Amino acid sequence: MNRIKQAFKDRLWLGVIIVGLFAGLIGGGIALGINNLVQHHEEVTSTRVPAGSNKSGGTKVNKNKADLNGEASQAYKSVQGAVVSVINKQKVQQSSGTLGIFGYGSSNGSNNDSSSDNKLETASEGSGVIYKKSGNSAYVVTNNHVVKGSNALQVILSNGKKVNADLVGADSATDLAVLKINAANVKTVASFGNSNSIVPGQDVLAIGSPMGSEYANTVTKGIISAKDRTLKAGTDGTLTSVIQTDAAINSGNSGGPLINMAGQVIGINSMKLASDTQGSSVEGIGFAIPSNEVVTIINQLIKNGKITRPSLGISMVDLSNVTSDQQQSVLKLPTSVSKGVVIMDVNNGSVADTAGLKKYDVITKLGDTQVTDAGSLKAALYKYKVGQSAKVTYYRDGQQHTATLHLTKSADTTSTDDSQQDNN
Structure with a gap:
């Protein structure tokens, strides 16, 4: 009898537990469902475009x-x-003849009678500073x-007025x-x-007419x-020392000033790196000639009206x-x-001739500067003035020699030679 009662009690408690668990699950599910419904309603309400409009506007500029x-x-x-x-x-050739199959020709059929003016x-536009x-x-x-040209x-x-200008002088070596x-x-009037x-790190401004006078100043x-x-x-191709800046410099900026925050010109903008290097575009690398x-x-x-610099009186090629x-x-x-430069010809009576330099001598040093190519030789030579002397180091028949150059001769460096064989 006692066993029967105990078994009945155990089943009763088991039932109670099962009912409790079931009720809990149902209650939790209902609560979760209600919570989801609430969240969904809030999301819909917060993203729905409100009805009506503010016809009065009300926004203002502060x-x-x-x-x-x-x-x-400043x-x-x-x-x-x-x-x-x-x-x-620059001058543009224009023909007044009639247009034929092969271009312009005269109306009477002659090839020599067409008039032109x-x-x-x-031809181009750039910048400058007074x-x-x-x-x-x-x-x-x-x-x-x-x-040039x-x-x-x-x-x-700056006020838009156009005036004529005369060229006082130009120097190709420094591009000024x-x-x-x-x-x-x-x-x-600007000051230097x-x-x-x-x-490096100093703030600067570049001013000019990028892409032409339409974007002046x-x-x-x-x-x-x-x-x-x-x-x-x-x-x-003369080597020169320049200032590098990341201030934007574009075509048309050439000749304009690079200024410091005091408004002083510290450089004249001259060039930028614009070519692709291994597929990567070059940006933010511009150069200015130091003031x-x-x-x-x-x-x-x-x-x-021109720059007179020492001349060696030789033609040369790079050893490379x-x-x-x-x-x-x-x-x-x-x-x-x-590395160095090879003398290909020596002018009679020139500075090089007087110093005893000959064809096929290889110049490797001028003064304290190592000569690696024609550009570096010019850069080293142009540090001297006409009338000064400089020591040159060169090789002849495998032997190193030195000589003293008395820089008594000069050359107008506004003229250039673009051939592979350089002159100086």
Whole structure:
């Protein structure tokens, strides 16, 4: 009897437990369902576009809290009036004959009777900056490649007025040129700062006419990326020291100023890297001619109309262009010598001739500068003035020699030779 009662109690409790668990599951499910319904309703309500509209608007423009007279703005304002666009005009041949199957010809069938005239058209545009005003004249510095080949030059002032310009002088080695204009409408003249005092990371502004005078007085901001980069400048491949900046420099900016935050010109924008390197586009790498170099050159151009530099009186080729076999058999160079320039001809009575240099001598050093190619030789030579002396190191028949160059001869470096065989 007791066993029966105990068994009945155990079944009763088991039933209670089962009923409790079942009720809990049902209750939890109901609660979860209700919670999901609530969340879904909230999501629908929060994402649904409200009915009606605010017909009164109510949005307003607030007061500009930005500093409109910051350091960069002040620097730009102080120089902006001195920045100009430079227009290079060249002659375009135009024929007045009739258009035939093979081009223009005369109406009477003769090949010699067609008349033609020359018309000046804009060949290219660049930038420049007015740096000096003297009496009725004002002077503009720009790049040599901006004015090269021109038959006439014009300058567009910051106020939009277009005036004629005369070329005072140009220097291909440094890619600089000076123009003269009437000073009647010139109100602002830029000043130069010491480019030796700049430091990487320093804020700078580039001002000019990127893509032409339509975008005149465009200003871009960046920093000095490097103070002293060595690149081939101008049209004759002479190595020169330039300032590297990430301020945007585009076609048409050439000749415009690179300024510091005090509004001083510390460089003249000259070039940028624009080609693809291994499939990667090059951005943010522009170069400017340092102001200290600029001042030295433009002062000479104003005084003499050209730059006179020492000349060795030789023609030369880079040693790297000579085959290894010829370096051994003809030049008889030791294997340790792999860079330099080979003299191909020596002018009678020249500086090189007086010093005893001969054909097939290989110059490896001038003064304290290692000579690796024609560009580095020119860069080293151009550090000297006419009348000074320099020590040259060279190889002849496998033996190293030295000689003293008395730099009594000069050359006008505005003319260039673009052939592989260089002259100096």
